[in-house]
Amino acid sequence: MTHCIDVDIGSVLSPEARDPESDRARMIDDEVHARVEQERQMLANEVHDSVAQSITSVRMRMTMLRDAIARGDTSRAGALATDIDTAIAGVQSGLREIITHFRGAMAAPDLVSALEIAIDELRVVSEVEIDFTNLLGDAKLSAYEEHQMFYIAREAITNALKYAHANCVGVLLIEEQGHIELMVTDNGIGLEQANVRQQGHFGLRIMQERARRLGGTLAVEPCPCGGTRVRLVIPCCPPISGERQ
Template identity: 30%
Template sequence: MNYKMIKILILFIPTLTIGVWEFVRHEYLLPYISMELGNWLAPILVFLVSITLLLKLFGKMEELQQQLLKEQAAKTVLQEREIIAQELHDGIAQSLFLLSVKVDRIKNTDNNENSTLYTSLRMTAQQINEYVRQAICSLRQPPQSETLVWQSSIQHLAELFEDESGQRVRIDWNIRDEDLSTKEKVELYSSIREGLQNIRKHADAELISIEGEHIPGGWKVLITDDGKGFTGQPLEYPERFGLKIMKERAERLGWLMKLSREGQQTILCIEKREDVAYAAHSNSNRG
């Protein structure tokens, strides 16, 4: 039932009710009901019809209005995201391209020091450019509705990753939606996405798994892959911008983040415990 039909019914139902009542009263009930009693019964009848029918129509109208407001808000947000994405493309992305062109000029020199500098700068420019392009792509996609189940968002992220990389992703998610605040959902989603991108670029893995489970006082997320692993401390590598951002995000939210190698598997662990989060919050307040 559309908005126009609801308004028509609201206008005509009381009128039709009075008309039907007057017709029945004069044709069939006049010997039994006096004119005075009939006049008293008419508004009562209209009131009862209004309670049973019109209230439902008013409720339906409010639902349609709320739906319209949500659609308008979503459209506004999407337009703003498109504007931001366009500004990123016209500003930062093009500046990075120009930077890459200038860096390529260093390659023409025979100086070994310049050659090493070129390799480092080129890699850095490519990584930053890729992050910016990912941000532009994400901004140009419609934002996920808050009413969607959180696990559906993770499943959608995994499917996109599989389509882009050809790598399989297994999901075992047991964290309830209500156990995560809206901010935690946004930040955790970004961390999982960055973890998957890191695997795609560096791990050369065939099977990847994302697990979310409850632990006493919080939850834990594990991103596991069977790739070639790592040497040293990747979180300390200067060119690993994604891992550094993830680590800073985890510290800001009071989460624990650890990257380890166990057997033939690399495990990225993001963990929240209430005692750790409280201590981190207290330390940040003292600072």
């Protein structure tokens, strides 16, 4: 009598006998799926924590507005209508920022080239002087790190143009003392006034979350000579087998 035995050949082969390229492909595929899931979770959290809460607030105001109309309190109704209009405008602005963060793709396969393209486009649209200095040298970044840094840089530059009303923006990429740093500075109206203009700003929270996922820190601080500085610092890990994956 013949017995059919189902054996997973890969499970009995020694590590040396397995195809290293297949193992590497599986690892890359698993990493891609994990990163996509992280992005989805970040998007879900941001929608829940910002947009959903704002919509709940609008619904509460709508109930109050109906009550004011029923009582014939036109003054109260007018004030509530204005509040609702302002809140809805804030929700729209927040959604646009979230969509920008999660939709825009790098126009080049590497960080430096993608930033050069994005900065050139922003120069044309804004007619603002944007200076880009790349001092990364031989520093190696993974594709995931490059994508996250690109999104942070683009948001920081856009904020400088949109909220700070800057006419000069500087972007610096540099590796020093065991870390990689991205710095975006502007000569705009300054941090406090910009914060007033961007109340309810959702983009900053996403930038901070991206920095956290990179194992780094993000600081938004006033420049000594005026304006604002956004500074991202991430660890610069030594290459593994000659290359970071």
